[in-house]
Amino acid sequence: MILTEQMLTGKSRDHLQPLPCPFSSNHFLQADAVKAFQALQKSAVKNGFDLQPASSFRDFQRQQVIWNAKFQGERKVHDDQGNALDLTALSDWEKCRMILRWSALPGASRHHWGTEIDIFDPNLLPSQQSLQLEPWEYEQGGYFFELSQWLQENLARFDFVLPFLNVPENVTIGREPWHISYLPLAQQAAQQFGSEVLLRAWQDEEIAGKPVLVAHLADIFEHFFI
Numbered sequence: 001m002i003l004t005e006q007m008l009t010g011k012s013r014d015h016l017q018p019l020p021c022p023f024s025s026n027h028f029l030q031a032d033a034v035k036a037f038q039a040l041q042k043s044a045v046k047n048g049f050d051l052q053p054a055s056s057f058r059d060f061q062r063q064q065v066i067w068n069a070k071f072q073g074e075r076k077v078h079d080d081q082g083n084a085l086d087l088t089a090l091s092d093w094e095k096c097r098m099i100l101r102w103s104a105l106p107g108a109s110r111h112h113w114g115t116e117i118d119i120f121d122p123n124l125l126p127s128q129q130s131l132q133l134e135p136w137e138y139e140q141g142g143y144f145f146e147l148s149q150w151l152q153e154n155l156a157r158f159d160f161v162l163p164f165l166n167v168p169e170n171v172t173i174g175r176e177p178w179h180i181s182y183l184p185l186a187q188q189a190a191q192q193f194g195s196e197v198l199l200r201a202w203q204d205e206e207i208a209g210k211p212v213l214v215a216h217l218a219d220i221f222e223h224f225f226i
Helices: 031-046 060-071 092-100 145-158 183-192 195-202 210-215 217-223
Strands: 052-055 116-120 179-182
Touching: 031 145, 031 179, 031 183, 060 092, 092 210, 116 145, 179 183, 195 210, 195 217, 210 217
Parallel strands: none
Antiparallel strands: 052 116, 116 179
């Protein structure tokens, strides 16, 4: 499916259909991605896992709220160990770099495309423990470690990949073993997306740190985007 710029940047839902989920009715993907994920879920059940979406489509406005709150110090920005960072003494560009390690810019999130899913298993989440979506939960000793291992061994059979698990050396974004991507459609979207598309999406939008982001956009696309 050829996505419009509105679809690519999370400003349209016309490319989406609901993804059934027992915990929420607010999950959406492209139709082929829904079918592929449901097939992956069935295989997971046979292997003892209840694979569920924690996040799927995220629109521009939602990503904008997340970004602006982090830039303004109203929302946690964490390091690779999940510890909160103090950004108050940093320059605007340094602050942006810290946020970009774990959060996409509004309009530049792969979650806009209807191809991306953050996954977990609610049966493996300890009672009274909220889901963090941080690497330690999916690594050795974490409660989703076995699920993560199974996914790495089986995703390719369903045309999914883990785009943020083994990133190129020049890319400095964090590891996300929970983030899976439906490759056939995600590749198409990535080919259509670029800095000019993003800049048009930002017109008349309030993006915290916009001047420094625009000035460093080439660097952002080289080091903080897959």
